[in-house]
Amino acid sequence: MADEYSVGAPPQDRDNQTSTELTKVTPEPPADPNDLFQLRTRLSKMRSTEKLRTILDSPSPRQLVQSMPPQELLYTLKEIGIVDGAEVIELATKEQLRSALDLEIWKKDKVQHDEIFDWMQLLVAGEIDAAENVLAALDPDVFVLYFKQVLKIYKRKEDEDEPIIDTPGQLIMTPDRNYIVEIPYPAEDPQSPMLMAAVNLFLQYGYEFNHRLFETMLNSLDSDLEERAYQFRKARVEELGFFDYFDAIGIYQPLPPKAKPLPPIPEDVDSSALPIFATPKGSGLFHQAVQRIDSPTTQQRIQAELIYLNNKVLAADQIDTSQQRAAENSMRSVLRTLDLGLEVLLEGNESDMASQLLQQHHVEWVFRKGFSELARLRRKANKLARDERFTLLKEAPLSLLGEPYVTVLQELRQLKPRFVTALQHPKQRTMRPFRSLQEIQITEEALKTMELLADLFFQDFGFNHSALVQLVADDSLSSPLHREDIHFSHLFLTALAQFVLHDTFELKPLQGREVLTFLQTIFQEEETPPHTLNPALQQRIEDLLLQRPDTLASETPRLQEILRKIWDELREEASYLPLHQVPDERFLHLFLVERPQ
DSSP states (O other): OTTTTOOOSOSSOBTTBOHHHHTOOOOOOOOOHHHHHHHHHHHTTSOHHHHHHHHHHSSOHHHHHHTSOHHHHHHHHHHHOTTTTHHHHHHSOHHHHHHHHHHHSEETTEEOHHHHHHHHHHHHTTOHHHHHHHHHHSOHHHHHHHHHHHOEEEEOOTTOOOOOOOOSSEEEEOTTSSEEEEEOSOTTSTHHHHHHHHHHHHHTTHHHHHHHHHHHHHHOOHHHHHHHHHHHHHHHHHHTTOOOHHHHGGGGSOOOTTOOOOOOOOTTOOOTTSOOOOOOOOOSHHHHHHHTOOOHHHHHHHHHHHHHHHHHHHHHTTOOTTOHHHHHHHHHHHHHHHHHHHHHHHTTOOTTHHHHHHHHSOHHHHHHHHHHHHHHHHHHHHHHHTOGGGOSBTTBTTGGGOTTHHHHHHHHTSSSOEEEGGGTSTTOOOEEEOOOHHHHHHHHHHHHHHHHHHHIIIIISOOOHHHHHHHHHTTOEEESSSGGGOOHHHHHHHHHHHHHHHSOOOOOOBOHHHHHHHHHHHEEOOSSSSOEEOHHHHHHHHHHHHTOTTOOGGGHHHHHHHHHHHHHHHHHHHTTSOSSSOOOGGGOTTSOEEOOO
């Protein structure tokens, strides 16, 4: 199968040159591998135009290009531009290009046709030699699958008239008049010039090539082609030291509670075949633990395991291997999770023991211990997100929670949960990877607070969730103006106003004048705003809430935090309002206010 659609120089002369003359390679003097490596190191720091010129002007450009690992070649070509890098493509080997395409045009087990289209622009640009190299490097089944999905092939029967085909594109009949090729796109479509150039190239390869190609396109199933190509591609990338997505994604599976630790790899294992994308740089607990290890051999083993781990994460995250910065970001994320894993394994013991842990366990084990903590948070977040008591409107799920809790649940429910900094610094609104066990504990406390909110309002306070949903649906409220802005704080302040005014803690919408009376009671009017909360009334309310018979000692800090946020919100939104007139509707949004009849 591998040779059935081998693309190369056609048998016909091109510009009066034979194919032998076309493929003649000017010999280069042997280059020192160290010199090539040093030049490649310098190339990595150059701009794209300078990079191309340096490659082509080097003493041994072919040896330089062919010394690059596939991912480095891919990165270089993406930096230069596929079409601008045509001369570099001509210098690469078929195996290099095939491996680069294996990394570029697949996502999980699916071929990405847009990526192939970018490489096919070589045909439009007239870079035929480079285009032929790419076509020859494509997996044969991918070659057929791609053109099968962008071209239509019709086979004529003997003595049959030419069929009438209604198409906005163009029709091309093969010289033997056995096949009609349809380019099913209008002339102005970017696909049209590329496909026209491809078909014209194919026709130069003669009857045997086109007969095999067109018959396979007519008689094969897309699913069979893609599955077979995927299996070949999977084997090839694994030989390069890469991981298949479906093998790598297990890195994010939580460890069972009694899972046995992974042993370290043998220290004499050669890790040079692993594709290296990013140099580990860090200053956290993992880095410090490695630095404390005296044995250089053990340090090298840990380094190899780290690179192995990062490549697994790259595959699981489907990171574009041509994006160096993305790979470096991945390494930073891996190191943070390793710091976290060491904290979990230390269980509060001295950090000096971290070095001993790394000597006893595989780096991947440490990573998975850290990630298992994040997965535990994700499970809790998913459970809370399914609680219908947090939602009043289907189009605004979890809206009763308000911020930052809604964002916390959203960030935790991702494959790679992230920390919401507002839990530590309320004025911040950034999300980033978890950096410590303390941040996990802070987030876990926030989840417990959310769970307490639902139980507090709909069990302890006795508010009826269904009645609240109906109240919102009836459009009987004038405030808050947007129903998705109703949070637990609105329910509490509304019921609190009813308690202060009528001595009944119930969720009954207020009238505008009742809001004014409540504000006059809860605030001590100052000559110059802001007004201050009435400390005696504030203390009475807190005592009533915190000293309920059902309040557990463990709940008290959370209840205090809930009240603190409500008082802060009340001060921020209402302490500047005049206390001698009913506030404008725009300033009533802290309460459920009924629409005037």
